[in-house]
Amino acid sequence: MALNDLDLTCRIGSAVLQNPVLTASGTFGYGQEYESFVNLHRLGAVVVKGISLAPRRGNPPPRVVETACGMLNAIGLENVGVERFLAEKLPYLRGMRATVIVNILGDSVEEYAALAGRLDEVAGLAAIEVNISCPNVKKGGVAFGTDPEMAAAVTQAVKGATRLPVIVKLSPNVTDVALMARAVEDAGADAVSLINTLLGMAIDSRTRRPRLANVVGGLSGPAIKPIALRMVWQVAKAVKIPVIGIGGIATAEDALEFLIAGASAIEVGTANFVNPRACEEILAGIGAYLEANKMTSLRELVGSLAI
Amino acid sequence: MALNDLDLTCRIGSAVLQNPVLTASGTFGYGQEYESFVNLHRLGAVVVKGISLAPRRGNPPPRVVETACGMLNAIGLENVGVERFLAEKLPYLRGMRATVIVNILGDSVEEYAALAGRLDEVAGLAAIEVNISCPNVKKGGVAFGTDPEMAAAVTQAVKGATRLPVIVKLSPNVTDVALMARAVEDAGADAVSLINTLLGMAIDSRTRRPRLANVVGGLSGPAIKPIALRMVWQVAKAVKIPVIGIGGIATAEDALEFLIAGASAIEVGTANFVNPRACEEILAGIGAYLEANKMTSLRELVGSLAI
Amino acid sequence: MPPYQLKAQIIRAETLAPDLYRLTFLAPDLAAEAKPGQFVMLRVGEGADPLLRRPFSIHQVTASGWVQVLIKVVGKGTRLLATLALGQTVDVVGPLGNRFSLHTSHHICLVGGGVGIAPLYFLARELQRSNPPAAVVPLLGARTAAELRPLADDFVALGLTPRLATDDGTLGHHGLVIAHLSELMATPAPWIVYCCGPYPMMRAVAKICREQGWACQVSLETMMACGLAACLGCAVPAADLAGPYKHVCKDGPVFGAEEVAWL
Amino acid sequence: MPPYQLKAQIIRAETLAPDLYRLTFLAPDLAAEAKPGQFVMLRVGEGADPLLRRPFSIHQVTASGWVQVLIKVVGKGTRLLATLALGQTVDVVGPLGNRFSLHTSHHICLVGGGVGIAPLYFLARELQRSNPPAAVVPLLGARTAAELRPLADDFVALGLTPRLATDDGTLGHHGLVIAHLSELMATPAPWIVYCCGPYPMMRAVAKICREQGWACQVSLETMMACGLAACLGCAVPAADLAGPYKHVCKDGPVFGAEEVAWL
Ligand SMILES: Cc1cc2nc3c(=O)[nH]c(=O)nc-3n(C[C@H](O)[C@H](O)[C@H](O)COP(=O)(O)OP(=O)(O)OC[C@H]3O[C@@H](n4cnc5c(N)ncnc54)[C@H](O)[C@@H]3O)c2cc1C
Ligand SMILES: Cc1cc2nc3c(=O)[nH]c(=O)nc-3n(C[C@H](O)[C@H](O)[C@H](O)COP(=O)(O)OP(=O)(O)OC[C@H]3O[C@@H](n4cnc5c(N)ncnc54)[C@H](O)[C@@H]3O)c2cc1C
Ligand SMILES: Cc1cc2nc3c(=O)[nH]c(=O)nc-3n(C[C@H](O)[C@H](O)[C@H](O)COP(=O)(O)O)c2cc1C
Ligand SMILES: Cc1cc2nc3c(=O)[nH]c(=O)nc-3n(C[C@H](O)[C@H](O)[C@H](O)COP(=O)(O)O)c2cc1C
């Protein structure tokens, strides 16, 4: 039987990604760390570790702890800073012909805008993903991602500073994630991605101390998949811009659930730690599913949930 | 060596429970279901399946689905109604000398108040637990538990209708759970319990249909423990009333984490399905820990987290 | 007092066909109480994934306290159970649920499909043990001969003559086991039909029985979280669609075909 | 290109002492690249609980492509790994991390505590293989003779004379292995000390070396999520406490004792 040509492309603002399998920020380093396992140029995009204006040293250890079907991390946004990223990390990704999305973070609206402006000068980036799960230092440390107005302000500032497509990455630690999504859509976001980690905690009952030096950390992995999927479904119904699904995706099966729920693309996070080939396997599995279900385009699958 | 007499009691308003191990509503039936496995009179309390004024048939099946280290349920609050509960279920629990806490739910503030009033007439109940994760039918279905004012209104109405201690059971599907806790504390709650289930979803990629007939359901089990523990810690810092910890508790180790984080008592939920003896084992384990750590009273442990 | 919970020693672990396993474990109290139609909840693995116990019909019990279940591998839980070996233990809760109600005065027909045969064999054993009814006719179907033969042989060993059917025609009738049911119509009533298998099969059998005026008992499957009547997860719609749901782990798994809705 | 990921066949599964296991698997590419001090990440179980891989030092490799790790059971992951049997597979990623840097011109002392002995044996093998240094002195400690003897015997088989210590005095010096270190002070410098074991032991060894002016390399442990320099979970404070953290999986696991903070 003749094989169909599958159209796996997906559109994020003006960017067209060759397929919907992306890496989640902070779980794939700057790409090179996975060169032995994944053909970087075959991915929809490599979303790099969150970058700030200045380098950050992050939180003291212990920074990670395993939980039931998940893990908590309190890395504290350690990163090399935007200049060293551009000088030392980006050239490698370019050399590998990887599609690159830069994840950015800041303490203030101004810092986000400055980062977006700096990246706008750089050739060959596909998009910017804005991590708004960071504390707004000027507003007493309330996370940008838990307040619709602050989230909109960041979005607007970033949009004003770059011509690159802007993906706003939503926090799940909110009452109404659809409200947040609409707020950033109205502020000009080209897409939303979700979910970032859920705030969690673990205690060592022997020492009666928190297992993370930072006390609380972000929960990720298969444990959170049902919550992530519900939020993606809610958001996909609420906005017109593309939605990128994230949270506990470890297999093609998982990815398909998000696509069916309405995600145009997905990001693979914690699964990269467990199975460094996860992204490639998921990509292969999505193709096989489309073929088996006689679909020729990813778009037939996206949002195909029958209720 | 002489064994210490352990003081495991904990106080919820005017009620003194003999120990901190309770069953979580909806996971232990009306108690009798576990008579082969657990000595009901040895538990801190049996919190029964949520009761409404009129019987409810609940949601169509499928109602439960397993997820990674957890499960989703959309039982839809099926219950026999308060009158049949009092006539058919409560006498058994009384006969077993179980300490009984009745979990109540309603569509409106008035319904909650009417239930509390009806239970106030009944002898031998230890407390009422108010499930506010229910949709407020008059407010377009927004859950009482996601709005501080609605939560306070329910609390006030229930307090006004009964002399029994009132525990308000908080929803985790909020941005700021401490805010919710303070709202119900200010409205007169004698204690708070948390967390109820997190809203989640699962999709069958083969049929492209939701795995639950209700589309979304409540996530419970070990997967949610880190989130529950973080919320309990936040709430225990924010309020003066006792906090009852719930969420993914399956072992004494888990229970200890919640007590150390500041919970005065804990409820065991999904674990009852997996290990019908879970409550008894957890109770034994807490005692052993106190003994091993040369503590003579549960109060030495509660909130002993060293940061 | 039943139900019991125990870590039961595995006495025998058999592979009957690819993806079809038979597990025998030692659980004397459970065995002494078990009735045909009842089930057990088995814990799967050691960790929290998979989390929930899995329900399995009791296939047979012995006076020596052995309990047997048939396991068809359909997912990760059954796959893990299939790897259990002699000398290991399995954590079991049971016996649970109600039982087939016996009517030895009738002509009895047992209609089983796939692992749905499991509880019917227990029933057949019980029927043959005490004063056997005039006729016990097993109609057994499966995908293929490899799966059906070992199960059917056990009925033969009881002195019964099962009529067989396979989807691929490798044993007995080529097609649905229901085909054999029409043969009964020619014979003197009243028949009582005990049925367990895939939902479409049970629905079809229920329909034929209703038309013929035969009594029919079916053993239903649903998702179950507890098996103990605590979670209310195992609801199925009752014949009276507006009435309360039935709960498979408590009101069932055996129902009169007329009690439940066939959707 | 290393690191490699493979499902490796288990060639040997040994119980050395209660809670101490030795696992040998076939991974030729990995074996060919592995250097003393490097580690592998092993996947534990099949499901998502436990979720993360676990790090283990490479204990030895053979030209025939065998790789060996020592496993001390401390929790659920190591307990599951200990149940792996001949013929099963283990999912492995490696070799990872840096290596001990060799100074064959020095007098060499290897200080190992418990499973910390694992990478030192690999190092000793390498040292003895090519032009051996003037002196290689292993100082090995463990809780009790049962744990220490099998590990120490392997050093003897290399032609070395390990000095031993056990917490309970059942073999060698009764007390800390560090006691043997002071004996070296009487002998001609320069010594270079390679150390792996519990944190307090490494801290004490680092202190003595600093005082004596001896070079010292330590192999650190931390929680690790990836082992691939991707998660940044394995941070440890550098000697310059205000500077960036070191990452054990990438900058280590081997560090010069002066590179890291001893808190
Ligand atoms: C009362 C009762 C008696 C049963 N008796 C037997 C028996 O004797 N032998 C036997 O092999 N099986 C029996 N089953 C079915 C068996 O419980 C399921 O096949 C098993 O739970 C699947 O577990 P899994 O982890 O392998 O599948 P999963 O990976 O959980 O799921 C695989 C597929 O099976 C479906 N499934 C999962 N659980 C159930 C369930 N409880 N009921 C129906 N479908 C399910 C899922 O929807 C999915 O499509 C019985 C079920 C019930 C309710
Ligand atoms: C580079 C490196 C090399 C190692 N080499 C060996 C070796 O050769 N042999 C060996 O037996 N062990 C070695 N370890 C330690 C081993 O990785 C842990 O013992 C193992 O991960 C514990 O898993 P678990 O599931 O049994 O324990 P868990 O149930 O996860 O935890 C049990 C206890 O162990 C602690 N722990 C868990 N993970 C680690 C970790 N990665 N590092 C330190 N402590 C941990 C926990 O805090 C807890 O107190 C090494 C660790 C590292 C980082
Ligand atoms: C160790 C670690 C580091 C992370 N760092 C970042 C980050 O820098 N920026 C960001 O937006 N998200 C970060 N995340 C969140 C992930 O990108 C992802 O949203 C989350 O882990 C949920 O997906 P998962 O369950 O597939 O891991 C990090 C997650 C982990 C586990
Ligand atoms: C099947 C099921 C039914 C439940 N029914 C109720 C209920 O009627 N009222 C209520 O307040 N909580 C109900 N809950 C929530 C539990 O009481 C508990 O808050 C939640 O499951 C988290 O705890 P766990 O992880 O230990 O299960 C139910 C949970 C489950 C799994």
Ligand code: FES
């Ligand atoms: S399975 Fe829980 S009530 Fe039936």
Ligand code: FES
């Ligand atoms: S363990 Fe992930 S960066 Fe080192």
